[in-house]
Amino acid sequence: MSVKLVADGISKSFKSNKGNLKVLDSCNLALKRNEFVSIVGTSGCGKSTLLNIIAGLLAPSQGEILIDGQAIEGPGRDRGVVFQSYTLFPWLTVEKNILFALKSSKISNKEKSDLVKHYIKSVGLNGFEHSYPKELSGGMKQRVAIARALVYKPSVLLMDEPFGALDAQTRGMMQELLLNVWQEHKTTVLFITHDVDEAIFMSDRVLIMTARPGSIKAEIKIDLKRPRNYEMLTSPSFMQLKKEIIAAIRTETLKSLDINS
Amino acid sequence: MKKKSLFEIRTAIPRHIYLLSGISFIAFILLAWQIVSQLKLVNPLFLPSPIDVINEGLRQLREGILLTDSKASIYRILVGWLFATLLAVPIGILMGNFKFIEGLLEPFIDLVRYMPVVALIPLTILWAGIGDFQKFLILFIGTFFQEVLMIMDNVKNVPLDLIKLGRTLGLSRYAILKDIILPASLPAIWDSFRITIGWTWTYLVVAELVAANNGLGRRIMDAQRYLATDTIFFGILFIGFLGLVTDLLFKFAGNKFFHWNKS
Numbered sequence: 279m280s281v282k283l284v285a286d287g288i289s290k291s292f293k294s295n296k297g298n299l300k301v302l303d304s305c306n307l308a309l310k311r312n313e314f315v316s317i318v319g320t321s322g323c324g325k326s327t328l329l330n331i332i333a334g335l336l337a338p339s340q341g342e343i344l345i346d347g348q349a350i351e352g353p354g355r356d357r358g359v360v361f362q363s364y365t366l367f368p369w370l371t372v373e374k375n376i377l378f379a380l381k382s383s384k385i386s387n388k389e390k391s392d393l394v395k396h397y398i399k400s401v402g403l404n405g406f407e408h409s410y411p412k413e414l415s416g417g418m419k420q421r422v423a424i425a426r427a428l429v430y431k432p433s434v435l436l437m438d439e440p441f442g443a444l445d446a447q448t449r450g451m452m453q454e455l456l457l458n459v460w461q462e463h464k465t466t467v468l469f470i471t472h473d474v475d476e477a478i479f480m481s482d483r484v485l486i487m488t489a490r491p492g493s494i495k496a497e498i499k500i501d502l503k504r505p506r507n508y509e510m511l512t513s514p515s516f517m518q519l520k521k522e523i524i525a526a527i528r529t530e531t532l533k534s535l536d537i538n539s
Numbered sequence: 540m541k542k543k544s545l546f547e548i549r550t551a552i553p554r555h556i557y558l559l560s561g562i563s564f565i566a567f568i569l570l571a572w573q574i575v576s577q578l579k580l581v582n583p584l585f586l587p588s589p590i591d592v593i594n595e596g597l598r599q600l601r602e603g604i605l606l607t608d609s610k611a612s613i614y615r616i617l618v619g620w621l622f623a624t625l626l627a628v629p630i631g632i633l634m635g636n637f638k639f640i641e642g643l644l645e646p647f648i649d650l651v652r653y654m655p656v657v658a659l660i661p662l663t664i665l666w667a668g669i670g671d672f673q674k675f676l677i678l679f680i681g682t683f684f685q686e687v688l689m690i691m692d693n694v695k696n697v698p699l700d701l702i703k704l705g706r707t708l709g710l711s712r713y714a715i716l717k718d719i720i721l722p723a724s725l726p727a728i729w730d731s732f733r734i735t736i737g738w739t740w741t742y743l744v745v746a747e748l749v750a751a752n753n754g755l756g757r758r759i760m761d762a763q764r765y766l767a768t769d770t771i772f773f774g775i776l777f778i779g780f781l782g783l784v785t786d787l788l789f790k791f792a793g794n795k796f797f798h799w800n801k802s
Contacts, residue, residue, distance in 0.1 A: 330703075333703075333707055334706075334707075335703050335706060335707070352706075353706040353707045353709065354707075354709055355708065355709040357707065358707065359703075359704065359707040361700050361703070361704065363698065363700050365698070365700045365701055365703075365704045367701070367719070367722070367723070368723075368799050368800060369722045369723070369725075369797075369799050369800075378708070378718075379708055381708075381710075381714075381718075382708075382709060382710075410799045411799075412799060412800075412801070430708075
């Protein structure tokens with residue numbers, strides 16, 4: 279399989295009043311086409327910073343991001359982003375929120391509305407086309423955000439703890455829904471989370487980040503068969519993977535606590 | 540469980556009690572006022588009775604003074620406020636989005652903002668004469684410098700993630716301003732309109748202080764000369780009443796326009 283997304287030696291420092299704060303230190307990763315990869319790490323390790331750099335919203339201090347071998351120069355429609363906070367436009371209905379992403383697409387209005395309909399169906403929001411965001415639950419809002427991030431067919435989907443604000447039950451449903459949507463539309467996904475179960479359940483590979491300054495410490499291949507279902511969450515092979523990942527994260531968490539104390 | 544009292548911290552109370560209490564308070568003030576003047580506790584020259592004030596209002600209405608005054612004043616308020624708003628909206632939006640423009644204009648605006656508007660009357664007469672334009676200018680100065688800072692803050696309150704999202708969708712800066720920041724901040728800007736037009740109302744008397752031959756504020760200033768306290772009382776209360784009506788109109792329209800904003 280060909281390589282879709284490469285982060286090559288990404289470092290990032292922020293100026294603060296205590297001097298330079300190094301958040302990322304030579305971060306390297308590569309995603310194959312249509313691969314689902316998660317990044318897990320302790321809070322404050324720079325996961326979100328890395329995602330923002332890949333999205334083109336932040337410039338790295340060093341290194342570059344390549345998509346299909348081309349260095350990126352900023353945000354672009356080849357990458358869709360779903361944020362943790364609900365980023366729907368409150369003045370637009372569900373339908374119009376998704377349509378918003380197609381504003382600059384050079385297709386006919388008929389094609390646009392067909393696409394919107396299709397994606398509303400994919401994320402299971404039939405009947406809510408004309409609802410405003412204030413009428414939706416948190417899980418439904420994130421489903422609209424996912425539909426909006428996919429409707430213009432970016433080749434990479436970047437997700438920054440998209441289910442972080444949801445309750446455990448909704449979160450489980452959303453994970454299955456996202457996997458279904460991903461299987462249907464096949465795209466490369468980079469998924470950031472601090473939930474180890476979520477990372478294993480969703481991913482082909484889980485990358486573990488070190489404590490700040492963050493870099494990729496280890497990679498764990500998840501060879502659970504697809505399609506996945508919630509019963510796998512309690513299978514012995516799942517438990518074994520979870521054990522490995524938790525042990526790795528724990529070492530990093532302890533390190534970061536030592537630095538701070 | 541214990542029965543809830545009306546004084547639970549941050550707890551809703553029945554709507555009719557809420558409304559009734561507000562109305563009763565005003566009724567209480569009116570009643571106290573009537574009693575004080577009926578018992579002649581205060582010289583009527585200083586405190587006319589509510590009845591006198593109402594009669595004064597009816598007289599003005601009969602003689603058509605009230606209508607002429609209101610028309611003149613409302614016209615001045617509208618022009619002064621619109622003038623201030625037409626400038627405050629684009630400048631406030633630019634200041635809220637571009638640090639350079641904020642840095643350029645904020646020190647100047649803060650300086651002017653603290654200058655007493657009354658003290659500017661002589662200058663405005665010198666510059667703008669004694670016609671309506673001078674009144675617009677006073678109302679403009681009283682409104683604009685506050686309004687522009689409020690709109691700047693309204694715009695700054697648009698969540699950064701919405702703007703980031705616009706960038707990931709490949710929108711230009713202009714499109715982000717027009718299609719994301721403007722609609723997202725509009726309910727808050729509308730609320731600033733409501734508050735600032737209230738301030739324009741409070742500057743009305745200042746605007747009509749010098750060289751006006753009609754207007755609600757003018758009427759109050761004239762009455763001072765003849766010790767007509769009933770006219771003064773009526774004028775003040777009537778301006779308050781028109782202010783309240785303006786406020787309600789803005790609230791009502793805002794709820795209609797921005798129905799998607801209420802939670």
